[in-house]
Amino acid sequence: MNQMLEVRNLSKIHGRGCPRCFDSTGPDMDTNICAHCGSVVAAHGVSFDLRAGEILGIMGESGSGKSTLVKTLFFDETPTVGEVLFFDGERQWDLFALNAAEQRWLRNHRFGMVYQNPHLGLNFKVSAGGNIAERLLMSDLSHYGEIRERARRLLARTEVLPERMDESPKKFSGGMQQRVQIAKALATQPPLLFLDEVTTGLDLSVQARILDLILEIQQELGTAMIVVTHDLGVIRLLAGRTIVMKYGRVIESGLTDQILEDPQHAYTQRLVASSL
Amino acid sequence: MNPGYELPQNEAGYSFGFLDEYAKREVRRTVLKAICIPGYQTPYASREMPMGRGFGTGGLQVTLSLVGPGDTVKVIDQGADDSVNAVNLRKFIELTCPHVDTTEHTRDATLIQSRHRVPEMPLTEAQVLVLQVPYPDPLVVVEPSEARRKTMHGEGDYSRLLTKLYEDIVQFDEITISHRYPTRINGHYVIDPSPIPRYDVPQLHQNRALILLGAGREKKIYAVPPYSQADPLAFDDVPFRTEDFTDEYGRRRACARCGAIDSFLDELIDDDGARIWQCSDSDYCNERLAAAGKQEVARA
Numbered sequence: 220m221n222q223m224l225e226v227r228n229l230s231k232i233h234g235r236g237c238p239r240c241f242d243s244t245g246p247d248m249d250t251n252i253c254a255h256c257g258s259v260v261a262a263h264g265v266s267f268d269l270r271a272g273e274i275l276g277i278m279g280e281s282g283s284g285k286s287t288l289v290k291t292l293f294f295d296e297t298p299t300v301g302e303v304l305f306f307d308g309e310r311q312w313d314l315f316a317l318n319a320a321e322q323r324w325l326r327n328h329r330f331g332m333v334y335q336n337p338h339l340g341l342n343f344k345v346s347a348g349g350n351i352a353e354r355l356l357m358s359d360l361s362h363y364g365e366i367r368e369r370a371r372r373l374l375a376r377t378e379v380l381p382e383r384m385d386e387s388p389k390k391f392s393g394g395m396q397q398r399v400q401i402a403k404a405l406a407t408q409p410p411l412l413f414l415d416e417v418t419t420g421l422d423l424s425v426q427a428r429i430l431d432l433i434l435e436i437q438q439e440l441g442t443a444m445i446v447v448t449h450d451l452g453v454i455r456l457l458a459g460r461t462i463v464m465k466y467g468r469v470i471e472s473g474l475t476d477q478i479l480e481d482p483q484h485a486y487t488q489r490l491v492a493s494s495l
Numbered sequence: 496m497n498p499g500y501e502l503p504q505n506e507a508g509y510s511f512g513f514l515d516e517y518a519k520r521e522v523r524r525t526v527l528k529a530i531c532i533p534g535y536q537t538p539y540a541s542r543e544m545p546m547g548r549g550f551g552t553g554g555l556q557v558t559l560s561l562v563g564p565g566d567t568v569k570v571i572d573q574g575a576d577d578s579v580n581a582v583n584l585r586k587f588i589e590l591t592c593p594h595v596d597t598t599e600h601t602r603d604a605t606l607i608q609s610r611h612r613v614p615e616m617p618l619t620e621a622q623v624l625v626l627q628v629p630y631p632d633p634l635v636v637v638e639p640s641e642a643r644r645k646t647m648h649g650e651g652d653y654s655r656l657l658t659k660l661y662e663d664i665v666q667f668d669e670i671t672i673s674h675r676y677p678t679r680i681n682g683h684y685v686i687d688p689s690p691i692p693r694y695d696v697p698q699l700h701q702n703r704a705l706i707l708l709g710a711g712r713e714k715k716i717y718a719v720p721p722y723s724q725a726d727p728l729a730f731d732d733v734p735f736r737t738e739d740f741t742d743e744y745g746r747r748r749a750c751a752r753c754g755a756i757d758s759f760l761d762e763l764i765d766d767d768g769a770r771i772w773q774c775s776d777s778d779y780c781n782e783r784l785a786a787a788g789k790q791e792v793a794r795a
Contacts, residue, residue, distance in 0.1 A: 320650045342655075345662050352661045356654040363664060363730035385665050 222306050223411060223443050224269035224292075229301030231287050231467075234258030236299065244466060246486065251282065251466040261287040262467040265301070271410065272441040276458025276475060278448065278490070284467035285447045286335075289413040292445070293332045294322045305329070307410065327357040331404030331442075335416035337396035340403065341388050347374065347399045348384035354406040373402040377432060394425035401432065405440075412444045418453060430456055451494045455479060463487050512559040513591040518542050522560035522716070526707060529718040534684030536631050536648075536715040544711070551584060551610055552711030554627030558608045561623060561707075564594040569604035574612040574759070574775035584608065601778050611674075613695040615758050615779040618704035620721060626689040628710040631717065633677040633687040653677075653685050657728060664733060676735075679726045680719055688719075694737045694759045699725035740772070750774040753783035 232240055237256040244251045244260040251260050262284040269275050277285040290296045292303060292314070303314040307329055317325070334340040341350050351370040360366055371381045377398040379391075388396050397417055404412055414433065418426040430453065436442060437457075446457050454461055454475060462472040463484065471484045482488045510516060518540075525539040544552040562568060568588050572581035576599040585597050598604050601614040608625040618624060634644045637655040647653070656677055663671045674690040678699060688699060689708055699706060699719050706719040719725060727735040740748045740760055747756045751763075751771040758779055760772040774780035 319646065323650060323652065342658075345658055346665060348665065349658050349662045353654055353658040356657040356661070357652070361657070361731050363661065363733045365732075366661065366730075367665075 221271045222268060223271045223273075224306070225304040226268070226292070227266050227302045227304075229265040229288070229291065229303065230263045230299045231261045231284070231291060231296065232258050232299045233261055245468050246465045246470055249466070251284070260467050262291070262298075262464075265464075265467075265469055267462055267469070267472065269411075269443055269445065271443055272437070273460070274437060274444045274446055274458050276446050276448065276454040276461040277464060278451070278454050278461055279464035280449060280490075282466075283464040285464050286415055287467075288464075289332075289415050289445055289447050293330055293413050294326055295332075305411070327354065328407050329409050329411060331407070331409040331412040333397065333400045333404050333412070333414045333417050335419050337388065337393070337400055340400040341396065343387060343389045345387070346385045347379065347388050347391070347402075350388065350399060351403050351406050354403055358407045369406070370402075373406055374399070377402040377405075378428070392425075394421050394429065397421065397429055398432070401429075401436075405436065405442075408440065410441075410443060412442050414444055414446045414448075416448055417446075418450065419448070426453075433457060451479065451491065463490070509591060511592060512562060513544075513587075514542060514556065514559050518556075519560040522556055525716045526557065526560070526718065529707065529716045530705070530720050532684075533720050533723050534680030534686045534717060536684075536686075536710075536717045538714055539716055541711045541714040546583075546587075548712040549629060550580060551608070551627040553709030553713075553716070554608050554610070554625045554711075555584060555587070555709075556711060557625045557707050557709040557716060558588065558606060559591070561625075562588070562592055562595055562606055566605045567596040567598050567603055568592075569598050569601065569607045569778075571607065571609040571612055571614065571776075571778075573610065574761070575777040577777065580610060599778055600782070602782075611690050611692075612759070612775060613691055613698045613706075615774070615776040616782075618702060620703045622704040624702075624704050624706045626691070626706065626708045628687065628689040628708045628715070629712070630675070631687055631708070631710040631713050631715040633675070633685050648684060651683055653679075653728065656685065657730075660728060660730070664730075670729075670733070670735075673738075677728045679724075679728060681724050682726075684717075685728065686717055686719070688725075692738060692759060693727075693735070696725070696727050696735070697737065699723075701725075748772045750780060750783075753780045753787070755780070755783055 235256050236258045239255045240253040240258055240260055241263050243254050265288060279285045291298045305312040305314055348370040351373055352366045355366050371384060374384050375381050379395055379398050388399050418429055458475045461475045461478050462469050465486050471487050479491055482491050525537050529537040544555060570581045570585045572578040589597055601616040606623050610627045632644055634647055637659060638644050660670050674692050675687050676693050676696050677685050678688050678696055679685045701722050703721055705721050709716050729735040742748050748760055749756045751773050755774055758774045758776060761775045763771050763773055765771050
């Protein structure tokens with residue numbers, strides 16, 4: 220399979236940072252707050268590869284830096300150090316060497332993001348259809364009829380009733396809001412999708428249907444995805460490969476089955492044991 | 496400043512054109528920059544004027560900086576030369592700019608300061624139109640942070656503005672912006688063309704005159720240089736359209752005074768309580784009446 224994303228040595232420090240930050244944080248020190256300068260090391264030395272059409276799971280407890288990681292890849296945050304290469308057909312992008320306009324272009328055309336909180340991904344002042352239209356308009360589509368038709372098809376695909384496309388997502392249930400977010404993320408048919416805790420806070424049957432939808436989309440469109448979650452069930456169902464994070468470090472990575480059946484790191488062992 | 500140049504002062508101690516020479520120079524420099532980057536909202540230090548902000552101080556500062564002896568100034572408010580704002584601004588210019596003529600005729604003017612209208616009569620290359628602007632940024636309806644709006648302008652990111660138009664069509668089958676219609680200048684920056692009706696927006700396109708827009712309270716000057724591209728935002732299949740003046744019989748309404756069927760009309764209630772329509776541009780209406788009068792005299 221083709222390489223899609225190559226993440227090398229990605230680090231993110233919130234705060235001033237000092238030379239001793241990296242040595243004084245991490246799973247071994249049992250903290251991610253630097254004792255010398257008080258900065259929070261959200262991620263350090265994260266490296267992984269993602270291949271086209273693959274689903275990679277990122278697992279870890281709250282504050283382990285997994286959300287920071289995808290937010291950095293989606294340009295919501297800038298990394299402190301690190302390099303990410305994105306392979307897009309013939310082209311190769313060095314994500315953090317791009318200017319703001321190029322980053323915005325990639326964000327709108329080649330990436331999609333589904334946030335845990337729909338307020339981050341959707342504009343509640345406009346209708347569900349308008350949210351999808353916004354993303355289509357960003358990609359320079361300017362035919363009203365076509366925008367409308369594509370928004371309707373996307374919402375139908377994500378099982379939102381097309382009759383409700385002109386309502387504000389404010390009036391939707393949590394599950395429906397997530398579906399609208401997924402439809403919006405898929406609007407420009409991106410080859411890479413980031414899913415940040417998409418099913419957290421939804422009830423089980425709705426969770427199951429959203430996970431089904433995500434799997435179907437991956438089968439249909441061959442979209443590569445990075446799935447961030449603390450839910451082992453989600454990881455087991457979706458991800459082919461998984462990395463486990465703690466205090467901003469990758470402590471274990473490999474095939475999902477392997478990690479869940481034979482966890483090596485003490486933290487992963489505890490995590491797997493606690494869910495059973 | 497030119498060392499041989501003496502500050503012209505009248506008895507009251509005011510500079511020519513009320514503003515001091517340094518202020519005028521700054522405005523001129525800003526105007527030059529605005530012309531160089533069509534549609535870009537160039538910041539400038541808007542001066543305190545002896546009138547409330549919002550009464551055309553932005554336009555007035557541009558006018559006073561550009562006007563010189565030999566110029567003829569016309570001031571329009573809502574299309575008319577004789578409404579309060581226009582009269583007061585004209586008087587102020589007469590007071591502070593000796594040897595500058597004022598006129599009510601579009602044809603005779605070299606500098607036209609206007610609020611809410613572009614004159615009906617086509618402008619010439621020798622004329623400058625100054626528009627007073629209350630809100631210079633068209634993105635203000637979708638983004639409250641000015642810093643972010645600047646980035647959006649810089650990157651040409653107007654998708655959220657277009658989303659507003661989309662929502663309008665979904666809700667009302669029509670774009671509901673009646674004036675201040677967002678217009679893209681020279682293919683990049685989208686401007687708020689001041690509260691001119693939609694009817695006047697096509698006039699910005701390839702106009703022979705220089706059009707300057709000054710916002711005093713918001714401290715911005717921007718320009719539509721002569722012969723620039725000006726495209727109102729629209730969708731491919733929902734084109735921009737101007738105000739509709741057809742009556743219930745499908746005919747274009749005519750001005751009740753001069754009979755013009757090619758001008759922007761104001762709807763008025765006459766003494767009998769009936770609705771009538773009249774040219775908004777008073778000079779255009781008067782000129783047409785005068786021409787008709789002459790024809791009648793010639794015929795008799």
